[in-house]
Amino acid sequence: MNDPLFGIDKLDKDLNGIPEKKIVLFSASPSVGNEVFGYQVIYNNIKAGKKVLLMLNRTSPESYLSEMKDYDFLPQSGLDIIDSYSSITGINSSSGKSVTTIDNPYNKEEVSRKLLAELDKGYDLLVLDSFSLLIDFFDFDYGLSLLSEIKKKQEANGTSSVILFTDWNYEQKDINSLMSAVNSTVEIRGVEKRVIFGQYFAVIKCDWVQNKTFSSVLFKAVKPGGIKIYFPKILVTGPTDAGKSSFIHSASKDAVSVDKLGGTIALDHGNLDFKGYKADLFGTPGQERFDPLLKLLGGEAIGVFLVVDSTKPEQFPRAIEMLRKTEAYGLPIVVIANKADLKGALKLDEIREKLHLDNEIGLVQTFAEDLSKVDPNQPTKLKKEGIDEALSLLFKQLT
């Protein structure tokens, strides 16, 4: 049987799941939540047939499960819970799930005893939410000694663990000893630069993957759907009538265009959801008279789609000029050769040559879904294959 997973594409790709007997720490700063990582890990492992134990002291099992439901991560069966919360509030748990209750969550001995005894029942995965609360109830030394007890049980039973932790400005030496007690640490942080970009996560340590550097990625926790890698601004630019609006409308749901008489006059905006990625696309107008907008629209973009009309090589210099004017030169880029199904469309290698593109730069052809339905005053629906290929190529560069 396979090892437990993260259920988060990027982490599973980078770390190949969570091998048995390993402990993963999700360490979040107080401004961002880490609980969705827990929901997603639990849901996906139960779905994969794993036996999962949840040690819960952050909230009641009922509200935990209802939060999971909001993200569409309600496990069908098989989640055992140790409830170290309800006794504090005095409201008894009645979720009907398999629950072990800790009668006195302020009693170290009972907490440890019941958790460790439960682990002997042979779980594939333990999720502890939250470790910081355990420390706040008791102290760091207790937390660390519990971790080492858990480790012993893991050795005997082959369990892996996911520990959720919020870093409420603990002392650095305590954080350091926590980090050295676990096998892998994933940091979850907020980004506040000139604009608030949101949240990112990054693997900062992993002892079972060697010789690999890990990149950090922005994400959004979406209800339902969970953790999605998020790109807040991807620019779509290119000469007039090349198909920028068509691309945005075909790639995203609920795209809006500010357009008149068939041309974009301010911008297009679309929000897309593709294979666990979310991105906001911003499209520029193509006509020269709107050039003062280009720099504005290009600001803070982290990737670019350059759309060109395959039948109009005379517009290619303008395409390059627009990259410069949007200040997008040098960003990760995928070039879209649209209208590849029209008569007179240049071949990919001709386009590559005329646009002076290096071989490493992604170049993708797109086609109208139905040429007979093309209306010059409306964005054209483009075939999914080309769109998906373009998105995959750019997202691969961005992660």
Add this chain to the structure above:
Amino acid sequence: MATKAEELRTVLDSLSRVGGIKASAVISADGLPIVPSMPENVDPNTFAAMIASMMGAAETALKSLGSSNVLKGVNAESDDATVVAVQAGADAILAMMVDPKAASNYGLIRIEANRASKEIARIMAE
């Protein structure tokens, strides 16, 4: 008979007699100058494009709030320049550069703009 452009210019001329309106232009909804009557140091193409962008973006913003009515106009203000743009039918926009110090005359400017925009809409629809 006067051409459309001449008729439109007559409308703009009448606006120039309203105190506080420094210059005005008729612009197509997609951002091309139709009849510009702007100071020489202003690029009519860029000005027209930006006014149309502003109107288009405002219209989209209002639609996203659920408004189903047609956008009437947008005012853009700074300490030393003010632009009042009003929709003049579906195809045209009337843009006026207004002296920010002429705030006391704003009522008259609004009435005249309203009248002129209807006139422009009529001429454009001919």
